[in-house]
Amino acid sequence: MAEETADSAYHSNGSSPDEEAAERMEDEEQERLLSYWQSVGRGHQVDVPREMAEPIQQLTRNNNPQERQTIPFTLIQRKEKLGDLLYEKRQYGKAKWACIKMKEKQYEQSICLGFMKLMRYICEQNSSGLYLGITIPIVTIVHTNESQSEMRQSVTVAYYLPELLQDEPPHPFDSDIIIEEWPSTIVYSRSFRGITNEDSIMREINLLAEILESPELCLQDTFIIAGYTNPAAANRHNEIWFLQRP
Template sequence: MGGAGGAGGPAAITLEELDGLAEESPDSAYHSHGSSLEEEAAERMDDEEQERLLNYWQSVGRGHQVDVPRDMAEPIQQLTRNNNPQERQSIPFTLIQRKEKLGDLLYEKRQYGKAKWACIKMKEKQYEQSICLGFMKLMRYICEQNSSGLYLGITVPIVTIVHTDEAQSAMRQAVTVAYYLPEVLQDEPPHPFDSDIIIEEWPATIVYSRSFRGITNEDSIMREISLLAAVLESPELCLRDTFIIAGYTNPAAANRHNEIWFLQRP
């Protein structure tokens, strides 16, 4: 698979929690067709909602040593308002095998088809900083900062490609955070305004996936790599220095739902 999700702070934000953050605005805030006073009130409520959401994200960001700039206010508000779990599109795959032991799932073997992804390469000092900053850049792209001018929709998981040395003893600093383009945009993906975001086509790939929960940082990722390698019958069939962290919740969440993916050699 081509180009590819930190220590948790005291605060946490998940895609599920974003649902609750959008509840304060009545219909008039979105569909005001009345007097100018009503329009002014709706606009004021809109501004207040934006400010409240931005302040919340900034407080979360400080816990991860990440600055959330003011120009993220609108994308954050858009993502919150459009955050309907039923509308999130899961990346399609074919399940090849489920390996279990005493009723516990050890791993799944899956095939993902050829597809286009929006990718951003990051190289911050800490892994958590890279994924949070990379996710914010992708949020801007998803939230209208693209050639279509449209909200593109959330797909899950957001994935991060990580690299280790050949001995799998240390993780490299450079990572790639990537967003799967929704099915309707696969043929003609909107062009990102951010020149750091590259649209890549990844080939069909077989992955070995193991689920885990909690924060994702250098230590936890190396631990999960070791755990998956220990239960695979033939780990030598997979790449030894390239792995994917698949994140199903916001990168700033403390108890996020993740998977570690091993990539089968071509």
């Protein structure tokens, strides 16, 4: 009789008790992750909507360091002083990027909202219907005035398409995301940690400008912030990139 009851229960809802328990655990994990991101978002004055729950969960599950694809580059030079690395000179090849322009009041708001849109593109909201995979760093193009004393509001958040997708990038469902091909570029890169906001970015720009022997060889009003950890991380690993003039 007990067996019949259990069998009837299984057929009435289409799942076994073990499957129901697994579904409950998955729902609880999704709620926990969403709640965490919403808490972080409030700290940046950003609202994380419920529709982000599934992309956040998918990105978290696939965020193993071994599965992240680092953007390839050729190291040209390492500049050190007393054993400390001051900066690296690198060459990045021509490549396709998924880009979105943002213009929020604060830089942190722009990168958080831009990153969430790119997350949805990465997590199946694209013409392939597949999870595209994480590449690092996620980069943000920022602009300053010519004197490098003030940062402009408009930024571009960009995701490097994995090598296997470079020839035929999946089409984004979000019309705000544009696939762009960037030319081969030489950059001067310096690492820093912590939050990225207007003050910390301007500080890093001025610091690298002082260290470089010939900063005039680089663009004076366009820079890149490379983020190796997501905006929800407490102690982020970042780089400031100066772009050598073509």
